[in-house]
Amino acid sequence: MTNTAAVAQRGEAILGLIAAEIQPFEIGSTWLNALSETLNATMLERNGVGIAAPQIYISKRMIIVASRPNLRYPDAPDMQLIVMLNPVITQRSNEMTLGEEGCLSVPDERGQVARAQQITVQYLNLKGETIVTTLAGFPARIVQHEIDHLDGILFTERLNRQA
Secondary structure, three states, X not given: OOOXXXXXXXXXXXXXXXXXXXXXHHOOOHHHHHHHHHHHHHHHHOOOOEEEHHXXXXXXXXXXXXXXXXXOOOOOOOOOXXXXXXXXXXEEOOOEEEEEEEEOOEEEEEEEEEEEOEEEEEEEOOOOOEEEEEEEOHHHHHHHHHHHHHOOOOHHHHOOOOO
């Protein structure tokens, strides 16, 4: 079974850093694939719908997005798990929606955050292929939340202002 990792908590320095890009030589490495598996196992164990590498003390631009109903998000839509390396939001809809967010790094707090209703995101998959996809609703919210982690931003910093 894949090992899970400790999750950094609000106030820890790593959560305020801008994560480093995944380099071409890291694509396909045993290390990067193991990081992906550990992120996924940690997210599943804690009933998350997404996770970013800095949350497990690895300051690299990798996120996992995996919306599905669970104890923390009973109304979440089901989607295939997506591993995103070096994700960049290339387009955001003007339409903003308010929605409840929580975070594995801030377990004691939830709040309403304004996010773009629809985004287009470009990223590399674990094979190093460039993928461009458009997401809307809750999956788009997850991506925006996780990319914030890569930029050193917690959702709590967005509670009383526009995204």
